[in-house]
Amino acid sequence: MDMTETKQLSSLKFFAKRYARANRITQRQALDLIAGQLGFTNWAKLITATKRDWIPSPDQMANIEAFVALPAAAFRAGRPEAMTRQFAYLEQAEDGVIGDHAYRLQVILHDVVMAGDGWTIKVPENPGAPPIVETSAGNDGKCAVLNPEFLKKALSIARDRAAQVRGEISTDWPRRSTKPDKDGVVRHPLWGSDSDIWFCLHCDGKITGRQIAQNLWHCPGCGASPPDIFDTAFWCEDAGASLGPVKTDSAVNRSETEFRVVDDRPKLDLNEEKIVLLMRSALLDDATNISEKLGALHAEISVDNENDVWISLEEDLWPHNKEPTQVLIVAAQLGLEVELETMWSAIPFAWPGLGELTTSTSEFTQMMLDAYAQYGGSPDKKPKESECGCDQP
Template sequence: MTEKREHHELRTLSKRYARAHRIPQHRALDLIAGRLGFPSWTRLVTAGKNGWTCSGNEMLELEEFIILAPPSATFLRADPEIASRRAKILEKADVGVIGRHAYRIHDFLGDIIVAGDGWSLRVPENPSAMPIAESYSDTDTPVHDPAFLKAALQLAKGWADQVKAQTATDWPRRSTKPDQDGVVRHPLWGDEASVWFCMHCDAKITGHQVADNLWHCPGCGASPLDIYDHAFWCDDGGKSLSPVKPPTDDGASDTEVKIVDGRLKLDLTEEKIEFLIRLALIDEASNISEKQAALLAEIDVDFELGISIALEADLWPEDKDPVQAMEVAKLVGLEVVDLAIMWSDVPFAWPSLGEVAEDAVTYTQMMLDAYRQHGGVSPKKSED
C-alpha cells in the first residue's frame, strides 16, 4: 500500500467516524492515530514519510472499530468483506447474559430494547427521553435490582450510541453540526435555518438545541417529522411562539430509569361495560329483528346503582329476558337492575320482516321489495 493511498483510506475512515460522532475531523484523525500508537495525526504522517506503514491486521482492527458506526445504507454499499465482518460483530452482540439473566437486545425503529424473561428495558430514540424498564411478572424481576439495571442500561446505551452514530453518519454533515450562526439543515426536508418550530407543542427551538437532541424536540420529544423551519400553522409564522422549555430533570442522572408494571390491565370503564352488554344482547338475539333491537338498545351503566337496559318493543319480545346480558353484568361485578321496553322510530317499517328473514342479506332484500311495492324510493346508486 502506497503512502498516499494509505493516508487516503485513514482519512476516509476518520471522516466516517467524525460524522457518526458529530466531532471535528481533526479530532477523529488524532483518535485514529492514537489507536495506531501515535500521539497525533501529524506524528503518524511524519512516521509514514520515514517508512512506517499500517499493517493489514491494524487496518482490519481499525475498520472494525469504525465500521460499527455507519448506517445500514452505508453498510450495504460497503465492501462485501467489511460488511461480512460487521454482520458477525453485530450478530455476537444481540444476545447475552447479565449475571444469571439471559437477554436479547435489538433496535426497533430507533429505540433500543433489552428484554429477558418477564422484563424489558427500552432506551428511546429521543436522546432526552428517560429509559423505561418494564416488569411483566407477578414475581420479582431483575429490573428491581439496581446493579442489574445499571448493567442493562449501560448495555442499551452502548447500542443507542451506535444507532445515533448510524443516524448522524447517514444525515448531511450540516444537520448535526451548526455553522457559526447556528444554522443547521433539516435531515429530511433539506431546509436550513437557525430557528426551528415544533408542530407538536408549538415550541421555538434553536439550531444548536435541535441538532444536539438529534432533531427531536427538546420539550415534548416529537420526532424530526414535526420539526419545521417556519410555523406555517400560525398566522404570524411562529413569531409569537415561545422558546422551548426542556423538562426539568429534578436531579435526574444518566442512570435514572422509570420502572413500570408492564402487565396488561383491563380498565373497565362505563363505555367498555356497555359494549360488553350490547355484545351479549347481539349474541343472544335469535333473528334479525332482535339483533336490531340489540344495536338500538339504550344501556345505562352506573357503578353505584347498576345497569339499566331499554329494548325496542317492536323488535325484542316482551317476555324474553336478556339472560346473557345479566350474566355478563355479574362477571363485571354489577347487576341489571332495570329492564324496560321503549317505543321509538325504528329504522325501517315492517319490523316483523326480521323475524322471518334468515340473514341480513335476505332481510335487506325483503325490506327493499316491500318499500317498492308501496311506492317507496329505492336506494340511490353512487355515481362513477
C-alpha cells in the same frame, strides 16, 4: 403531492388495513399506530407532514412492513409498554448473557430495546431522553435489573448500541444537519430547509440550531422527533416571532434512569362498546325463536355516563310480556341498572310472526321467500326494463 408520495401513502394505508384486519382493531387505530411508529402522534400529524413534502424513507417503510406482522394485543388492552416484549423474535435481535441471565438486544425504529425475563431496558433515539427500565408487576424483587451490578452492565451494553445507532443516523443525514455553521445555521434532515431557529409542533418556544443538532433533532422540551420540527411556527399568527426559548424541565436529570413497573395482567375495562356487546349477547340467550333473535339484533342499546343501560325492543319482534332474564342476570353481575322500553320502527322483513314458528334461520328464510313469492314478489327484486313504467320499448 407527487406520485412517490401518493404511492408511499397508499402503501401505509394498505399496511394499516392489513394490520387492522389481522388484529381486529379499527382502521383509525391502525393508522395512528402506523403513524406512531414513524414518529408522529397520530395519522393526522403524518398527513400534515406529507403536505410539507415529507415522505417515509425506504428503511422506514421496511420497518413498518415488519411491524404489521406483530400482534396488537398490548395496544388493544391499553398497554403499549408491553408491546416491546413482542419484538423479541425479530431476526435482527442479538442474543447475549450477563452472568446467568440471557437477554435479547435489538433496534426498533432507532430505539434500542434490551429484554430479558421479566424486564426491559429501552434507550430512546433521543439523546436527551433517559433510559427506561421496565419490570413486571409481582416479581417479588427477584428481577435481574434490580441488581445494581447487573443493571450497570446491561445499561452499558444498551447505551453503546444506542451510540452506534445515532452514529448511523448522523451518517445518513446531510453533514449540515449535525454540524451548525458559525452562525448556528443547520439543515433539517427531512425537510432540507436551513435556519438558526427552529420550532416544535408541540411546544410554544424557539430552539436554536445548535440545540436541535446536538439533540439529534429532538425537541429539548418535549422530546418530539424530527418530523415535528419546523423552521417556521406556521401554527402561530406571527410565525413564532414572539415566542421565547423553548421551556425545558430543569427538574429532570436526563442522565438518570427512569424505572417503571408495568402491570401487564389483563384488566376488564367496561366501556360502552363492551357493555352493549354483552347486553346484546344476553338478549340472544333469551331469544327462543327467530323472531326474537331478530329482535335482539335489532334492539337499540345505549349506556349513559353512569353505565346504566337502556334497551329498546321492537314491539313486532319481541313479546311485550317477555322479560329478558339473561340480560338482568348479566347486568346484576356487572353491577348495572337496566331500563327496558318498547319501540315501533321499520322492521327488516314482513310477516314477523313467521319467525315465531322456527328456531332455524334457514327454515325462516325459506318461509319468508315463499311468503314474498306468494303475496308480494321476491324481496329486493329489480324491475325489468319493460316493468319500469317508462315509454321506451
